[in-house]
Amino acid sequence: MSIKKLGSQTIRFENPPSIIGTASIVGPKEGQGQFKDYYDLILSDNIYAESSWEKAEKKILKEAIEIAIKNADLTTPKIDYLIAGDLLNQIISAGFAARELEIPFLGIYGACSTLAEGVTLGSIIVDGGFAENLVAAVSSHFCTAERQFRFPLELGNQRSPTSQWTVTGAGAMVLSSKQQNPRVTLATTGKVIDMGESDSNNMGAAMAPAAIDTIIRHFQDTGKTPDDYDLIVTGDLGSLGKEITEELLKQKGYNISNKYADCGVLIYYPEQDVHAGGSGCACSAVVTCGYIFKEMLKGQYNKVLLIATGALLSTTSSQQGETIPCIAHAISLENL
Amino acid sequence: MSAFTKEQKDYQKLVKQKRPKPPMLKNIIAAFAVGGTICAIGQVILNFFVSRGMTPEQAGAPTSIIMIFLGALLTGLGVYDKIGKFAGAGSVVPITGFANSIVSPAMEFKREGYVFGVAAKMFVIAGPVLVYGINSATIIGLIYYLIKL
Numbered sequence: 235m236s237i238k239k240l241g242s243q244t245i246r247f248e249n250p251p252s253i254i255g256t257a258s259i260v261g262p263k264e265g266q267g268q269f270k271d272y273y274d275l276i277l278s279d280n281i282y283a284e285s286s287w288e289k290a291e292k293k294i295l296k297e298a299i300e301i302a303i304k305n306a307d308l309t310t311p312k313i314d315y316l317i318a319g320d321l322l323n324q325i326i327s328a329g330f331a332a333r334e335l336e337i338p339f340l341g342i343y344g345a346c347s348t349l350a351e352g353v354t355l356g357s358i359i360v361d362g363g364f365a366e367n368l369v370a371a372v373s374s375h376f377c378t379a380e381r382q383f384r385f386p387l388e389l390g391n392q393r394s395p396t397s398q399w400t401v402t403g404a405g406a407m408v409l410s411s412k413q414q415n416p417r418v419t420l421a422t423t424g425k426v427i428d429m430g431e432s433d434s435n436n437m438g439a440a441m442a443p444a445a446i447d448t449i450i451r452h453f454q455d456t457g458k459t460p461d462d463y464d465l466i467v468t469g470d471l472g473s474l475g476k477e478i479t480e481e482l483l484k485q486k487g488y489n490i491s492n493k494y495a496d497c498g499v500l501i502y503y504p505e506q507d508v509h510a511g512g513s514g515c516a517c518s519a520v521v522t523c524g525y526i527f528k529e530m531l532k533g534q535y536n537k538v539l540l541i542a543t544g545a546l547l548s549t550t551s552s553q554q555g556e557t558i559p560c561i562a563h564a565i566s567l568e569n570l
Numbered sequence: 571m572s573a574f575t576k577e578q579k580d581y582q583k584l585v586k587q588k589r590p591k592p593p594m595l596k597n598i599i600a601a602f603a604v605g606g607t608i609c610a611i612g613q614v615i616l617n618f619f620v621s622r623g624m625t626p627e628q629a630g631a632p633t634s635i636i637m638i639f640l641g642a643l644l645t646g647l648g649v650y651d652k653i654g655k656f657a658g659a660g661s662v663v664p665i666t667g668f669a670n671s672i673v674s675p676a677m678e679f680k681r682e683g684y685v686f687g688v689a690a691k692m693f694v695i696a697g698p699v700l701v702y703g704i705n706s707a708t709i710i711g712l713i714y715y716l717i718k719l
Contacts, residue, residue: 286681386678388645389695390654390661390670392597395590430578431585439585474588 238361241455243422243448250417250570251360251409254367255306256523257298261376261402264512264520267502272524273403274301280377280402287377288326294404295320295373296331302369302406302523313337313408314365317356319348320373320515321400322382327373337369345544346441346470347424348372349405349519350563354421356409357565363411371406374514383434383549394435398472398498399508405519407527416530416538420456420566424448426546428559434545434552438475438498438510441543444560445471445479448541450486452564460490464535467526468562469518469542470498472510497521518542526567536569601660604653608664612637634665641666645673671695 238245258273265276275297282290295318303310316337320327325341332339344351352370359365379400380387409418427447431440445468453459460466471479476496483490497518498511522540529535541564547556574582615636619629641664644650650670654661661667672692679691693700 381678385695386674388648388651388670388674388677390645390650390652390657390667390674392592392655392658395592428578429581430574431582436585436589439589443581474585474590478584478588 240420241451243425243451244455245358245421246456247357247361247417247419247421249361249411250419250568251357252412252414253407253416253418253527253567254410254412254414255302255304255308255408256406256527257301257305258405258520258524259294259298259301259403260516260520263376263399263506264401264403264501266506267500269501269521269525272528273520274298274305274524277402280375287375287381288322291320291322291327291373291375291378291404292330294375294402295327295371295406296334298373298404298406299331299335299369299371302371302408306367306408306410308367308408310335310337313367313369315340315356315359315368316371317342317352317368318371319343319352321345321379327375327378328371331371331373344542344561344563345546346374346513346515346517347542347544347561347563348515349407349522350469350540350542350565353407353409353418353565354423354563357418357421360409360411365411367408367410369406369408371404372515372519373404374400374402374516376400376402376514379514393509394433395509396433396436396438396472396474397509398437398470398511398513399502400514401501401512401517401520403514403516403520405516405523407523415569416527416567417570418565419568419570420452420564422448422452422455422564424451424562424564426559426561428557430557432552432555432557434547434558436474437470437513437545437558438472439478440558441545441560441562442471442475442478442482444562445475445541445543446482446486448562448564449479449483449490449539450488452539453488460488460493463493463537463539463566465526465538466490466494467518467521467538467540468494468496468498469540469544470511470513471496471543472498472513474510475543500525530567530569533569538567540565540567597658600656601658603660604657605660605664608637608661608666611640612664637665638669641669642673645670646677650674668696668699671699
């Protein structure tokens with residue numbers, strides 16, 4: 235019998251891993267948003283002195299990992315594992331960043347939920363005593379995502395009002411067996427949920443049911459209520475997905491409205507012309523590694539539930555008319 | 571997935587109801603104004619060639635060439651995507667939009683090389699238009715020919 239498991243999908247860490255350092259790097263557009271003072275580095279342009287968008291994304295991921303390790307007062311040889319992923323085919327940003335870092339590497343893919351997946355796996359490794367320190371990191375880039383999933387940048391077309399803007403950025407988090415706050419205390423691993431949405435320009439609505447399922451499962455497994463948290467934050471549902479999530483959770487008896495936020499809604503100002511908000515692996519990652527982590531250090535937040543959401547589609551599945559399978563993973567970050 | 575459950579259908583209904591509508595009237599006016607302007611520019615160029623002694627039929631080809639050049643130039647200068655964002659179909663439908671749909675992927679995929687990047691990807695957006703455009707033109711032409719026999 236598993237002694238650390240609660241209910242059907244949640245685990246409670248016996249020795250909750252500490253987040254001892256983070257880093258967030260964002261592009262210029264994200265650097266104009268309300269969290270600009272929380273990022274470690276804001277790029278002046280999206281290409282970052284590289285010869286392709288993909289190389290630029292790899293570079294910001296690598297640098298975010300290096301800055302996070304430095305912020306944790308560690309050096310690369312002290313890191314036992316790097317768990318990283320991104321949105322590109324064969325997660326090349328992560329693999330190519332790892333090529334230069336010389337840290338044992340586990341590549342993962344959970345679309346925009348990848349950071350929460352990495353933190354869950356990393357916390358299991360640390361709590362299990364298999365590592366002293368490790369890094370969970372992700373990246374995404376507007377220009378690499380557009381050319382892989384949508385259209386060339388210079389094509390003159392209009393975006394749907396429900397479409398979201400892929401965040402250019404990278405976030406990295408050092409998890410450690412050291413005893414300091416904030417900690418990762420609980421993790422609820424989501425199931426893949428598909429409510430039949432097939433519009434890849436409406437990811438928020440596609441992913442909302444996965445977020446709802448994981449949030450309810452988290453409360454049922456742990457016996458907690460929304461009152462046990464200062465902040466409940468979803469990854470990148472955007473304005474429409476957030477509205478649906480809030481409403482359907484209320485119908486099911488969970489009123490989270492007074493403490494609920496969505497990273498995709500928060501990351502840009504509405505006048506930045508991003509339609510439904512931000513998305514991408516980096517969306518929840520830079521908000522968590524920047525704003526949430528730093529506010530937890532200050533004690534502004536002490537108990538945060540992050541539910542990172544991901545749409546597990548590809549351009550091939552979309553073209554073949556498949557609906558969008560979605561996932562959401564929840565992690566509790568607490569000052570103990 | 572083929573058949574949706576009731577829960578899925580209810581959810582899809584909710585999404586449909588909540589989905590924000592595109593600003594239809596604004597889009598129509600913008601498309602009309604920009605599309606009209608592009609066509610007016612084309613007409614000015616055509617009239618210029620006619621005034622220099624070409625017949626309107628002869629002037630059609632050089633006019634198209636100049637409009638395609640302008641569409642490609644504005645794409646290269648990074649302007650056409652901004653026009654397209656504002657005008658929608660108003661700048662997609664005219665021949666300048668066709669130029670944009672070929673030049674923009676060619677630019678985007680230059681980093682994958684001139685063979686597998688530029689040349690192979692150039693027609694990813696315009697390709698279907700060409701395939702079905704040329705096919706339907708051939709079929710209509712054939713029908714027209716048979717009727718005239």
